Amino acid sequence: MNMARVEKQARPKRGLTLNTARLKWQLGEIWKWRVSYIMLAPFFLLFLMFIIVPTVSSGYLSFTYYNILQPPVWTGWSNYMTLLVDDEIFIKSLMNTLYFALVTGPLGYILAFLFAWLIHQIPKRIRSFYTLVFYVPSLTSGVAMAVVWLVIFANDSYGYLNSLLIRIGVISEPIQWLQNVDLIMPVVITISLWMSLGTGFLAFLAGFETINTELYDAGKVDGIRSRFQELWNITIPSMKPQMLFGAVLAVVGSFKVGEVSKAVAGFPSPLYAGHTVILHLQDYAIIRYEMGYASAISIVLFLIIYGLGKLCFTLFSSKGE
Incomplete structure (x- = not known):
């Protein structure tokens, strides 16, 4: 019983050790190729600003009523229902x-x-x-x-x-x-x-x-x-x-x-x-x-x-x- 209890207590530590080692390895790889990531950073920033952010924002606004002058009001699926059924x-x-x-x-x-x-x-x-x-x-x-x-x-x-x-x-x-x-x-x-x-x-x-x-x-x-x-x-x-x-x-x-x-x-x-x-x-x-x-x-x-x-x-x- 004592040996089984000791093994159960050791497992989380072993998993934690493996996760820590994996994280260190990933950080080491990032540092190893840091120049490449720096060169790619402008593209990723532009992609984030002009593709990801507008897409996510558009996805959120599609569930709202928004006329620019007032804050968006959540309407759920009403826009899509109107679009595909009534329009x-x-x-x-x-x-x-x-x-x-x-x-x-x-x-x-x-x-x-x-x-x-x-x-x-x-x-x-x-x-x-x-x-x-x-x-x-x-x-x-x-x-x-x-x-x-x-x-x-x-x-x-x-x-x-x-x-x-x-x-x-x-x-x-x-x-x-x-x-x-x-x-x-x-x-x-x-x-x-x-x-x-x-x-x-x-x-x-x-x-x-x-x-x-x-x-x-x-x-x-x-x-x-x-x-x-x-x-x-x-x-x-x-x-x-x-x-x-x-x-x-x-x-x-x-x-x-x-x-x-x-x-x-x-x-x-x-x-x-x-x-x-x-x-x-x-x-x-x-x-x-x-x-x-x-x-x-x-x-x-x-x-x-x-x-x-x-x-x-x-x-x-x-x-x-």
């Missing part, structure tokens, strides 16, 4: 956003990859010129680019597209591109696709440069004869990190659409045909100052993007990782 405009904006994302996300991703692959096939001395030509539209703001496209999709006969179609006899009267509720979203999608060759496009170009050229020589020995066979059997499997990066950017970019729709179709657009989740959020945050409800919208959008991002990681991550 028909939000449902309309969500459907528009999903429609936009399902078209521009995969299509913009495929176009960025194919154009990067085609540019990689041309000689290096002129490769930079073509890269600049395709990349420049993504540097232009959505509003500025929409002003240029407004001339093309103008509703009268002076619009470039209407004028061309009338001249060749396809139509007899101008098409109301930016007033017809069935055509507003296709116009927004067209403009957005023109601007979609951005950072993901550059990531694909960089990925092509990192592929070991010996793999292509080995592929020729194994029977690969065409460029498309090289693309499918060697290039794509060798570019999973860049393809994952491009997929995440495509998902985020397709769900943050708003400025282009506002510039070409107005705010709000006719019958909310071009209304998106971002515009709905701006409506409640900037115009109505209902920050609690706007925070609920942002949290729902965050969860959708996070879920699709996890899906991209599942599709493009290696099995061994």
Whole structure:
């Protein structure tokens, strides 16, 4: 009995000793790599200030009524219930956003990859010129680019597209591109696709440069004869990190659409045909100052993007990782 009592009293001390040793080891590792942590500190501070704190604050405010002028009042799940059950405009904006994302996300991703692959096939001395030509539209703001496209999709006969179609006899009267509720979203999608060759496009170009050229020589020995066979059997499997990066950017970019729709179709657009989740959020945050409800919208959008991002990681991550 005395020996068992002694063992029971010794166990906590032994566990405490192990925890103390583990803590000392962890502190020693931190001190060992202190220079690295110091170099990473600015990023962590900025990430904490501009990502973590706003996300947590938005999550809290989404359960409150907050109009900026008065302190937040806790309302529980009422914002989410109103958003998902009673807010028909939000449902309309969500459907528009999903429609936009399902078209521009995969299509913009495929176009960025194919154009990067085609540019990689041309000689290096002129490769930079073509890269600049395709990349420049993504540097232009959505509003500025929409002003240029407004001339093309103008509703009268002076619009470039209407004028061309009338001249060749396809139509007899101008098409109301930016007033017809069935055509507003296709116009927004067209403009957005023109601007979609951005950072993901550059990531694909960089990925092509990192592929070991010996793999292509080995592929020729194994029977690969065409460029498309090289693309499918060697290039794509060798570019999973860049393809994952491009997929995440495509998902985020397709769900943050708003400025282009506002510039070409107005705010709000006719019958909310071009209304998106971002515009709905701006409506409640900037115009109505209902920050609690706007925070609920942002949290729902965050969860959708996070879920699709996890899906991209599942599709493009290696099995061994």
